[in-house]
Amino acid sequence: MQNAPLPDPWPAPRADAPVVGTVTMPGSKSVTNRALILAALASGPSTLRAPLRSRDTLLMADALRALGVGVADAADGAWRVTPNALHGPATVDCGLAGTVMRFLPPAAVLADGPVTLDGDVRARERPMGRLIEALRGLGAEIADDGRAALPFTVAGRGGLPGGSVTIDASASSQFVSGLLLSGARYEKGVVVFHDGKPVPSLPHIDMTVAMLRDAGVTVDDGEPNTWRVESGPIAPLDLDVEPDLSNAAPFLAAALATGGSVTITGWPTRTTQAGDALRDLLARMGAVVTLDDRGLTVAAGARLTGLDADLHDVGELTPVLATLAALAETPSRLRGIAHLRGHETDRLAALATELNQLGGAVAETEDGLAIEPRPLHGGVFGTYHDHRMAQAGALLGLAVDGVAVENVATTGKTMPTFTDVWTELVRGH
Numbered sequence: 428m429q430n431a432p433l434p435d436p437w438p439a440p441r442a443d444a445p446v447v448g449t450v451t452m453p454g455s456k457s458v459t460n461r462a463l464i465l466a467a468l469a470s471g472p473s474t475l476r477a478p479l480r481s482r483d484t485l486l487m488a489d490a491l492r493a494l495g496v497g498v499a500d501a502a503d504g505a506w507r508v509t510p511n512a513l514h515g516p517a518t519v520d521c522g523l524a525g526t527v528m529r530f531l532p533p534a535a536v537l538a539d540g541p542v543t544l545d546g547d548v549r550a551r552e553r554p555m556g557r558l559i560e561a562l563r564g565l566g567a568e569i570a571d572d573g574r575a576a577l578p579f580t581v582a583g584r585g586g587l588p589g590g591s592v593t594i595d596a597s598a599s600s601q602f603v604s605g606l607l608l609s610g611a612r613y614e615k616g617v618v619v620f621h622d623g624k625p626v627p628s629l630p631h632i633d634m635t636v637a638m639l640r641d642a643g644v645t646v647d648d649g650e651p652n653t654w655r656v657e658s659g660p661i662a663p664l665d666l667d668v669e670p671d672l673s674n675a676a677p678f679l680a681a682a683l684a685t686g687g688s689v690t691i692t693g694w695p696t697r698t699t700q701a702g703d704a705l706r707d708l709l710a711r712m713g714a715v716v717t718l719d720d721r722g723l724t725v726a727a728g729a730r731l732t733g734l735d736a737d738l739h740d741v742g743e744l745t746p747v748l749a750t751l752a753a754l755a756e757t758p759s760r761l762r763g764i765a766h767l768r769g770h771e772t773d774r775l776a777a778l779a780t781e782l783n784q785l786g787g788a789v790a791e792t793e794d795g796l797a798i799e800p801r802p803l804h805g806g807v808f809g810t811y812h813d814h815r816m817a818q819a820g821a822l823l824g825l826a827v828d829g830v831a832v833e834n835v836a837t838t839g840k841t842m843p844t845f846t847d848v849w850t851e852l853v854r855g856h
């Protein structure tokens with residue numbers, strides 16, 4: 428049976444007691460979409476167990492299917508991916524997924540015909556130009572309408588010379604990850620040099636490198652800002668997808684916003700996921716953090732203090748951390764996150780606007796946010812098609828009367844079960 432559509436705006440549940448509970452997160456978006464690309468380019472069929480099924484990953488699966496790859500549901504919930512020579516003509520809907528718009532074009536150059544990519548209205552504004560230029564530098568032909576953004580058409584020729592390329596990846600680490608993920612299938616492999624302001628989200632590039640190595644690809648990342656991928660086969664994957672640690676952020680923050688305690692099951696003891704930084708960041712805000720056999724438990728400490736942190740490496744945690752900071756006892760300063768202006772929405776502007784509208788004192792700085800705690804009041808929290816803004820609104824609603832989240836369904840970008848899991852956690856059953 429189909430679930431009833433969610434009300435819009437969605438009245439966020441208010442916590443009338445400390446939030447205490449255990450949550451099992453669905454699979455990681457970043458791992459799932461990397462695994463899909465690698466499996467599509469591998470030398471045999473792959474199995475991806477417990478993959479994330481959400482808008483971003485279903486769009487990636489559909490994109491690969493459009494190119495001739497088999498992505499089939501297995502009885503145990505796994506995805507079986509059967510690679511194939513990639514075919515064009517094909518059209519790809521990137522939605523608002525950075526991982527689709529940045530990981531798919533470097534693979535589409537291997538198709539034997541044209542591949543046209545487009546996405547949501549906002550997707551046409553997300554940074555793409557440097558990646559398009561880099562692919563052209565490696566021998567690809569790409570036709571755009573002069574805006575160096577979506578929509579554009581990759582003239583697949585069944586292969587790419589590859590070689591060395593210099594790219595300014597300061598707008599998104601995904602430019603580098605995209606080139607590395609497909610680089611082993613280029614005739615000369617790929618060497619990517621970054622030249623520009625520091626690359627954000629480096630743990631995500633580490634994840635790319637680790638997953639390539641697990642698939643038998645030789646990668647040298649020993650020099651800063653340089654990544655070398657040797658040409659060669661990609662071994663089939665047999666992978667258990669880790670839980671999504673970034674999507675765990677609002678659930679863990681719920682404990683701190685309400686004086687409670689939340690456990691996320693299956694938290695990996697070793698991971699390249701950026702969300703692992705929550706252990707340190709939440710502890711710096713006063714949480715008691717325990718990683719043991721049950722998973723990761725975050726419990727409220729004596730005080731919820733503000734945070735002074737550089738989030739350059741873990742920018743996707745910002746909407747939840749900024750919202751928690753607005754509920755803290757002392758001011759916060761979040762730095763190193765100018766690139767968030769090119770995310771699902773301009774997240775710095777969106778957070779300042781929405782928190783201030785409910786009584787907050789949030790100022791945009793050149794590279795982040797300055798947050799002064801203030802008593803907040805209810806109202807509609809706008810989300811700008813941004814799943815993490817919707818999570819932020821839900822978090823605020825735990826501690827502030829009368830918060831309603833506009834278009835909470837946008838959480839389906841990475842967690843279609845968000846409102847169900849959230850409501851169950853808050854209600855305690």
Ligand SMILES: O=C(O)C1=C[C@@H](OP(=O)(O)O)[C@@H](O)[C@H](O)C1
Pocket residue numbers: 456457458525526598599600601604627628631742743766
């Ligand atoms: O490669 C990835 O899976 C991601 C990289 C990061 O992108 P940026 O480097 O554009 O911030 C991150 O914010 C995004 O949520 C996922």
Ligand SMILES: C=C(OP(=O)(O)O)C(=O)O
Pocket residue numbers: 523524525526743770771815841
């Ligand atoms: C920045 C994000 O997504 P994307 O993969 O679309 O860039 C995010 O999930 O916070």
